[in-house]
Amino acid sequence: MSGTYVLxxxxxxxEAFPDVDLALRRGRHIDRDDTDWYAFLVxxxxxxxxxxxRYGCELIHKSDGYFYLLPTEERLGRRHLSSTEMLVGQAxxxxxxxxxxxxxxxFVTRDQVLAQLAGVMGAESLVRAMNPTRRRxxxxxxxxxxxxKVQEALRRLASLGFVEIAEExxxxxxxxxxxxxxxxxxxxxxxxxxxxxxxxxxxxxVEEEGAAPDADDEAPEGGTEGSGQDP
Amino acid sequence: MPSDAPVxxxxxxxxxxxxxxxxxxxxxxxxxxxxxxxxxxxSALASFTEEQIIDVFEQxxxxxxxxxxxxxxxxxxIRRLRDQRMLSRVDGAGVVRAGEYTLTRLATGIVxxxxxxxxxxxxxxxLLLHTLHESASGALAAARHALTADEWRTAVIGPxxxxxxxxVQGIERRQRAFDAQQExxxxxxxxLLQTDWFNAVDRCQALxxxxxxTLRELGDVLLVHATQIQSVLQDIQDLAATAGAEEAExxxxxxxxxxxxxxAWSGARQRAWSEYYQYVHRFLRDxxxxxxxRVLTHRLREQISGATGRNFALRVASAAPIxxxxxxxxxxxxxxxxxxxxxERERAVTDTPSTDPQSKLDADVRAALDAGARGLxxxxxxxxRDMPVGERYVAVGRIALAVTRVCRPLTxxxxxxxxxxxxxxxxxxxxxxxx
Numbered sequence: 001m002s003g004t005y006v007l008x009x010x011x012x013x014x015e016a017f018p019d020v021d022l023a024l025r026r027g028r029h030i031d032r033d034d035t036d037w038y039a040f041l042v043x044x045x046x047x048x049x050x051x052x053x054r055y056g057c058e059l060i061h062k063s064d065g066y067f068y069l070l071p072t073e074e075r076l077g078r079r080h081l082s083s084t085e086m087l088v089g090q091a092x093x094x095x096x097x098x099x100x101x102x103x104x105x106x107f108v109t110r111d112q113v114l115a116q117l118a119g120v121m122g123a124e125s126l127v128r129a130m131n132p133t134r135r136r137x138x139x140x141x142x143x144x145x146x147x148x149k150v151q152e153a154l155r156r157l158a159s160l161g162f163v164e165i166a167e168e169x170x171x172x173x174x175x176x177x178x179x180x181x182x183x184x185x186x187x188x189x190x191x192x193x194x195x196x197x198x199x200x201x202x203x204x205x206v207e208e209e210g211a212a213p214d215a216d217d218e219a220p221e222g223g224t225e226g227s228g229q230d231p
Numbered sequence: 232m233p234s235d236a237p238v239x240x241x242x243x244x245x246x247x248x249x250x251x252x253x254x255x256x257x258x259x260x261x262x263x264x265x266x267x268x269x270x271x272x273x274s275a276l277a278s279f280t281e282e283q284i285i286d287v288f289e290q291x292x293x294x295x296x297x298x299x300x301x302x303x304x305x306x307x308x309i310r311r312l313r314d315q316r317m318l319s320r321v322d323g324a325g326v327v328r329a330g331e332y333t334l335t336r337l338a339t340g341i342v343x344x345x346x347x348x349x350x351x352x353x354x355x356x357x358l359l360l361h362t363l364h365e366s367a368s369g370a371l372a373a374a375r376h377a378l379t380a381d382e383w384r385t386a387v388i389g390p391x392x393x394x395x396x397x398x399v400q401g402i403e404r405r406q407r408a409f410d411a412q413q414e415x416x417x418x419x420x421x422x423l424l425q426t427d428w429f430n431a432v433d434r435c436q437a438l439x440x441x442x443x444x445t446l447r448e449l450g451d452v453l454l455v456h457a458t459q460i461q462s463v464l465q466d467i468q469d470l471a472a473t474a475g476a477e478e479a480e481x482x483x484x485x486x487x488x489x490x491x492x493x494x495a496w497s498g499a500r501q502r503a504w505s506e507y508y509q510y511v512h513r514f515l516r517d518x519x520x521x522x523x524x525r526v527l528t529h530r531l532r533e534q535i536s537g538a539t540g541r542n543f544a545l546r547v548a549s550a551a552p553i554x555x556x557x558x559x560x561x562x563x564x565x566x567x568x569x570x571x572x573x574x575e576r577e578r579a580v581t582d583t584p585s586t587d588p589q590s591k592l593d594a595d596v597r598a599a600l601d602a603g604a605r606g607l608x609x610x611x612x613x614x615x616r617d618m619p620v621g622e623r624y625v626a627v628g629r630i631a632l633a634v635t636r637v638c639r640p641l642t643x644x645x646x647x648x649x650x651x652x653x654x655x656x657x658x659x660x661x662x663x664x665x666x
Binding site for chain 2: 022024025026027032057064065068069070071076077078079080081082083085086087089090091093094096097098099100101102103104105106117120121122160175178179180181183184185190194198201202203204205206
């Protein structure tokens with residue numbers, strides 16, 4: 001970190017600060033593709049880290065090359081991703097690691113995401129995971145629901161900076177997707193790693209399959225959003 | 232040779248659709264065309280006899296489809312290629328003797344696509360642009376001395392259209408070939424990583440760097456030469472404008488646009504390549520080097536497929552949007568206007584005599600009859616004389632009613648239709664004389 005900004009006053013006086021600040025507070029991940037914002041955060045992180053800590057947040061800078069704000073207290077609003085967003089995010093992370101994606105320069109289509117999920121989970125399991133409360137089974141309706149939910153999840157993940165929507169059905173993968181792979185990145189067993197990440201506030205445990213919040217539901221956790229609760 | 236006038240895409244498309252243009256070429260057809268081109272080149276043949284064609288086809292069949300019945304298939308293939316304008320007959324002998332055939336421009340284009348070595352390198356591009364500059368300079372020199380329309384046509388327009396135009400198309404063709412190479416290159420990089428994950432890093436890196444260097448060199452060469460050529464073309468265009476040579480001006484403008492397009496290609500490709508380069512570089516650095524055994528992919532797949540992948544969720548900040556209330560501007564207090572009451576609040580009611588329009592009409596009719604009118608037409612003409620034209624039609628009916636109220640029209644065997652003014656015709660009723 002170059003530490004260009006010595007005083008907080010200098011950092012918040014920069015023209016980009018309000019936009020960066022608002023984006024971070026809304027859960028946006030900022031990576032090298034956000035050239036100006038990323039450069040600003042690299043230079044200003046030394047003064048911004050204590051600034052955000054006063055709001056009960058950590059300004060995290062990952063070695064994969066992205067920043068994000070992690071709320072550790074309830075002063076600032078926070079939420080956890082829905083089950084569909086988590087599934088889609090993990091599938092996108094798999095695609096990020098796939099050498100076949102290199103040919104397309106990191107672009108994938110919604111169909112590729114669906115194929116990835118169906119390939120890894122099995123089509124039946126995927127349909128059940130995204131239609132947990134449906135009692136009357138109708139294959140056509142359930143599959144349409146899966147497609148709609150995946151599309152919606154892509155849109156939400158794009159607003160958080162995990163992907164960038166390039167065209168109607170194509171998205172560009174971004175480095176922040178590696179957050180979805182955090183529990184399995186280290187040498188430790190996934191469960192142990194997950195415990196640590198939950199303790200650090202990176203992840204929250206949610207209820208078991210079937211009772212999980214629906215993909216379309218917001219999952220706020222107190223703070224200014226107020227209505228949810230930490231599990 | 233393309234015309235200088237812009238052609239409407241819709242017109243071109245409808246023309247092609249009307250002609251029912253289509254191409255259906257199998258592998259053997261393409262091989263056949265290529266083999267003919269190679270034979271023609273090797274033996275310096277301008278055209279092929281039927282025997283030569285069948286001979287070439289036999290060789291192609293032996294290589295591609297050994298089991299085929301050559302003579303019959305050859306006949307079909309020749310007909311198919313003629314139908315699709317790949318081969319054209321050039322002898323004009325008809326049924327008198329066996330024909331002679333040559334490959335069409337369409338066929339040679341296909342052959343060029345598969346065989347011609349039209350790679351875009353620093354050397355080829357420099358050579359082409361240098362020649363282009365020389366040709367354009369020659370046209371400029373000729374333009375300075377051109378006096379007549381004929382001189383403009385032969386010394387300026389011709390070279391610009393043919394020599395310069397062909398050179399520009401040659402560069403564009405090589406640019407398209409370069410694009411195809413890039414596409415293949417991206418497939419190769421992905422293929423290398425898939426087959427030889429970690430060991431492919433250095434080779435990918437070398438490939439990336441060499442292409443980056445090539446693109447940079449091409450960009451530099453294009454930038455320098457394009458500026459020089461544009462300057463020469465601008466001079467020609469100015470001279471043509473001064474001399475009133477409109478055709479020369481249009482041709483120069485067209486070539487100038489093509490040069491712009493060639494120069495813009497380089498910038499666009501460098502931008503696209505830069506994005507791809509950064510992505511692959513990041514992939515090699517962050518994914519391949521950190522996970523040489525691809526353990527992460529394996530563990531992530533297990534995480535998604537197992538139940539553990541669904542009982543945790545990422546936490547993200549989600550601050551409520553800041554409420555920016557608009558500045559309230561209280562409305563200027565306006566007291567109700569107080570005015571002095573003028574006069575009485577309610578006006579006094581006054582009786583005014585009302586007039587019954589029907590009784591007035593009756594009176595008018597009666598007056599007309601007393602004045603000597605002897606029929607409905609005469610009464611109507613009298614009463615509608617001062618009315619606006621639009622009201623007369625309605626008035627006619629009312630007058631007829633009033634006449635029946637005032638007197639009893641005479642019964643007649645036949646009542647004639649008579650005109651009233653210029654625009655109305657009514658049935659004439661005779662009325663008794665006023666007593």
